[in-house]
Amino acid sequence: MSINENPAPRRLVGLAIIVTLKLLLFVLLGRTETLHFVYAGF
Amino acid sequence: MGSCLDIHFWSIVALAALVMRALPVRRTIGFGLWNLLGLAVLGGWQLTASALVVTGIYWSLLRWSQRTRYAKLGTWAAIMVPGLIFVATKIGTDWSIAHSWLNDHPQALLLHRVFVNLAYSYVFLRMIEMAHCVIWKAMPLLDPLSTAGYLFPFHMIFAGPVNLYQDHLKMNASLERRDPWFVALNGADQIATGLIYKYVCAEYLRIACFGVGGRLISASWIDTAALIVYLFFDFAGYSRIMLGAGMWMGVPTPVNFNSPFSATTITDFFTRWHMSLGAFIQRNIFMPLQMTLVRRWGVRRAAWAGVAALVPAWAFVGLWHRFSLGCMVYGLVFAAVVATDKLMRDRVLRQSWSQSAAAAWTARLLGPVYVFVVVTTMLHIVITELMPA
Amino acid sequence: MTSRDTARLTNIFRTLFNQPELQLRDDLTARDVPTWDSLNHVNLMMYVEEEFGVRFSTGEVSSMQNVGDLKRLIDAKAVTKQAA
Structure with missing residues (x-):
């Protein structure tokens, strides 16, 4: 589906659940010892 | 920043x-x-x-x-x-x-x-x-x-x-109303995936292979294999986070990675890895040069024109990453590998057995392994030049 | 596009991509043909240039997404050529 189309509410709820789960995973498991990115400086 | x-x-x-x-x-x-x-x-x-x-x-x-x-x-x-x-x-x-x-x-x-x-x-x-x-x-x-x-x-x-x-x-033309919730959630999805790529996948891999605060030095082919996977999660993670930020702000931000490790040919890999750089080179160096050469040499020599156009395109890739003679030579070696892969693949696809379902499944299963081995070997050769200790 | 032109176009696709049985559909893209990669894409356009006596810009070559786009592009070029 293109971003220009308006999705069904059910799809929005599904997407919201997926985003919440991903953010939860990041908050619970995320390690931030290295904040910088290795390829910077090119 | x-x-x-x-x-x-x-x-x-x-x-x-x-x-x-x-x-x-x-x-x-x-x-x-x-x-x-x-x-x-x-x-x-x-x-x-x-x-x-x-x-x-x-x-x-x-x-x-x-x-x-x-x-x-x-x-x-x-x-x-x-x-x-x-x-x-x-x-x-x-x-x-x-x-x-x-x-x-x-x-x-x-x-x-x-x-x-x-x-x-x-x-x-x-x-x-x-x-x-x-x-x-x-x-x-x-x-x-x-x-x-x-x-x-x-x-x-x-x-x-x-x-x-x-x-x-x-940006000036597309002022149509989009569903704000959909835009917000799509952007958030990209950002959340990017955060997991960078701060979960990349970081755990980095800690497991190089230690906390350890330097990214490759002493063996296996180290380079770990490094290329790490680079993917690190760079693709950043790219997805910025793609999400761009979606939220309505600023066109290109997709930079498209499952590169699922590629079955070397050419395919480089159309999926750092895609915005590859597309830039395709638009501004490779394609104009290939068109000029084919028009000059004739369509019968089109395949060779394509191979010839790879040389300056890959030399530029090498020099863009690091402005040294070594990196330019490595760029040319990459061009040779891409050209060989392309010519071999075209030759195989001309054989009747390559059209069978079994051959297609074998290519789909073993192709990504072959690509990973070749790309890792290529990076292993260039790694000391690209990322000096 | 006339059926004769479609046949000429089909012939180019079959020869270049080595697919003797290939049927041209307007929604056919590079994903559907194994040998239609970025290197062969330009070659395809150059073969079309030679066969139909037209000339494409780099923008037109890079923006062509499927066979339907290509047919429309050839038709537009043919009209411009006739007008000139």
Whole structure:
């Protein structure tokens, strides 16, 4: 589906659940010892 | 500006998302203005001022190329000036002899730092992209403020991706109402995936293979294999976070990775890895050159024209990453590997057995393994040049 | 596009991509043909240039997404050529 189309509410709820789960995973498991990115400086 | 967890960065992105939607005026100007705020808050007034000065000079050159009287001179200058600055910046960064010279010349050192802080390697690509569109494709030249927003977008300034000028122009045309919840959730999905890529996948892999705070040094082929997977999660994570930020703000931000490890040929891999750089080279170097060569040599020699066009395209890739003879040679070796892979694959696909379902399944299963082994070996050869210990 | 032109176009696709049985559909893309990669894409356009006596810009070559786009492009070029 293109971003220009308006999705069904059910799809929005599904997407919201997926985003919440991903953010939860990041908050619970995320390690931030290295904040910088290795390829910077090119 | 190196962290994706900076509260200031996300505040500016969130506010921009609200402001940009409410703008009654041209969006490129709106983003141009907001971008200055972003640059000033995240990078400081010096960075913002230097971005404005560089934009002013470059915009004047492009304007010059549009005046009939000075068109040739303007066109020449719009390509040569950014090109020479790019070469000087790369030499200043990559050549040890240049380091000592710069240390003896404080003003040159200051100028070099300005361009390094502006991530000029990416700005240079945007400048060439813009020149190609404005001069050769006769697309309209944006005003200076909008041009600054295109050349120095605060969410893409750190490490790209290389955004398209024609997409940036469309910001003014596409004022249709999108479902704000869908845009917000789509952007959030990209950001959440990017955060997991970077701060979960990449970090755990880094800690497991190189230790906490350990240097990314490859002593063996296995180290390089780990490094390439790490690089993917690190770079693709950043790219997805910025893609999400771009979606929220309504600023066209290209997709930079598309499951590269599922590629079944080397050519396919490089159309999925750092896609915005690959697409830039395809549009601005490879395709024009291949077309010129095929027209000159005839379609019967089209395959060889394609192979010949790979040489300067890959030499540029090597030099863009590190301005050294070694990296240029490695770029040429990559070109040879890509060409060999392509010619071999075309030969295999001409055989009748290659059309069978079994052959297709075998290629689908073993192709990614073959690509991973070849790409890792290629990176292993270049790693000491690309990432000196 | 006339059926004769479609046959000429089909012939180019079959020869270049080595697919003797290939049927041209307007929605056919590079994903559907294994040998239609970025290198062969330009070659395809150059073969079309030679066969139909037209000339494409780099922008037109890179923006061509499927066979339908290509047919429309050839038709537009043919009209311009006739007008000239």
